[in-house]
Amino acid sequence: MKNFLSGNPLARNAFWMVLGQALRLVIQTLYFIEIARSLGVRNYGAFISVVALVAIVYPFGSLGSGSLLIKSVARDKNLFSSYWGKALTTTAIFGSLLLLVVLVVSQLALPPKIPHRLVALVAVSDIIGLNIISIAAQAFQAFDRLIYTAAINVMISAGRLLGAFILIAIIPHPSALQWGYIYFGGTAVVATTAWLLVSKILGSPEFNWHRSRAELREGFYFSASQTTQTIYNDIDKTMLARLATLEATGVYGAAYRLIDVIFVPVSALLASAYPNFFRMGVDGISSSLTYAKPLLLRAMKYAGLMGLIVLLSANLVPYILGAEYAATAEALRWLAVLPVLKVAHRFLSDALTGAGYQALRTVIQAGVAIFNVVINLWLIPSYSWRGAAWASIASDAALACAIGAAALVLSRRSRMVFVGAMSDVSADLE
Numbered sequence: 001m002k003n004f005l006s007g008n009p010l011a012r013n014a015f016w017m018v019l020g021q022a023l024r025l026v027i028q029t030l031y032f033i034e035i036a037r038s039l040g041v042r043n044y045g046a047f048i049s050v051v052a053l054v055a056i057v058y059p060f061g062s063l064g065s066g067s068l069l070i071k072s073v074a075r076d077k078n079l080f081s082s083y084w085g086k087a088l089t090t091t092a093i094f095g096s097l098l099l100l101v102v103l104v105v106s107q108l109a110l111p112p113k114i115p116h117r118l119v120a121l122v123a124v125s126d127i128i129g130l131n132i133i134s135i136a137a138q139a140f141q142a143f144d145r146l147i148y149t150a151a152i153n154v155m156i157s158a159g160r161l162l163g164a165f166i167l168i169a170i171i172p173h174p175s176a177l178q179w180g181y182i183y184f185g186g187t188a189v190v191a192t193t194a195w196l197l198v199s200k201i202l203g204s205p206e207f208n209w210h211r212s213r214a215e216l217r218e219g220f221y222f223s224a225s226q227t228t229q230t231i232y233n234d235i236d237k238t239m240l241a242r243l244a245t246l247e248a249t250g251v252y253g254a255a256y257r258l259i260d261v262i263f264v265p266v267s268a269l270l271a272s273a274y275p276n277f278f279r280m281g282v283d284g285i286s287s288s289l290t291y292a293k294p295l296l297l298r299a300m301k302y303a304g305l306m307g308l309i310v311l312l313s314a315n316l317v318p319y320i321l322g323a324e325y326a327a328t329a330e331a332l333r334w335l336a337v338l339p340v341l342k343v344a345h346r347f348l349s350d351a352l353t354g355a356g357y358q359a360l361r362t363v364i365q366a367g368v369a370i371f372n373v374v375i376n377l378w379l380i381p382s383y384s385w386r387g388a389a390w391a392s393i394a395s396d397a398a399l400a401c402a403i404g405a406a407a408l409v410l411s412r413r414s415r416m417v418f419v420g421a422m423s424d425v426s427a428d429l430e
Helices: 002-007 009-061 065-075 077-109 116-142 146-170 176-201 213-243 246-262 264-281 285-321 328-335 338-354 358-429
Strands: none
Touching (some): 009 116, 009 176, 009 246, 009 285, 065 077, 065 213, 077 176, 077 213, 116 176, 146 264, 213 246, 246 328, 246 338, 246 358, 264 285, 285 338, 285 358
8 A cells, every 4th residue: 555655646645635535525514504593593694604605706716726836846846936826926916906806796695694703704715715725735736745735625624613612612602793703713823824934835925916017917817717716616605695484595506515525525626636637737638537537437426326325315415414305315315416516517527728728728627617697596596405406416517518528529630630640750761
């Protein structure tokens, strides 16, 4: 085992990420159960609707700095201090501006009954704090030192679980706002710890903001891609809070959260492989797709198995979360197909990104995000959380088909160009 891990970087990194994500999976499950049960379906619905709204603008808080860091440092380690400093400076500037945007938009997008202080606490935690944590994890990812990436990911979940235990010990049934204060405090502690860890192990940042137009454009594409992904994943929670009820938001949000937990091991594999997509992508889309294929097939088997388990065990949810969440069992059965669909488009999307087609990936995701919003506007008022579930399935299926078609067309075009070039070389030699 030791020789295998030392001789296979991807296996070693995947091992650490899976180990870290397994621990995180246990922690997140306990955290989710504690928060869902103590808040109750209504307060949980209020909290998850705020998190979903903030998540839409969260990627623009760093303007793709983490992905640019991985791309650049994976190819040249000497660039780390510069890109680490750029990432922190960019997050401070853009994150502060976005805080104001969220506070204004929340008054229109969320029900009046949700406190503005809760929005502010979640916005500061995620737009600034969570971005710093994510960039710190990506810094170690760029150096293929994913043991630290896994540790940082575990820290954020452990911090929130500890905060939940402390809060519930003091106030057995807290409000969404009271949980917001704990959420903010835990994020602040982990963000500071992650910053210090990166600076000590990898090097101090060189603070500057200067970026070329090409980097700004690419960073925008990375952020837009994440935002569009968040829209078709999470905008339905915010729309449910506004167009339906907080109870419906809690039922659906709990089911979707369980799907996210199931997807954690796949996320670990994607994180381990991400730098390699950029390295393989230097040789074109065919190379990155060849790299993606065996990983996709393994992940697809896992996703199919977990989807089946979800279908068979969904009725256990009310026994774990409480009778208020009885409808979550039905929601979970509807969403059981999502892990398979997400595996299909996530690996193919990273293959496009690694080969330099981030702009195309972003355009496709933006189209699906618009589609998701439109059908949610139609379905949610009539069918509540069931409409949101149907919209999610349709959106992920559409994205898988569109990304798959783009990858196929680009791969075929790449092979035709290669064959044509070889023909020209042969002609010249003759």
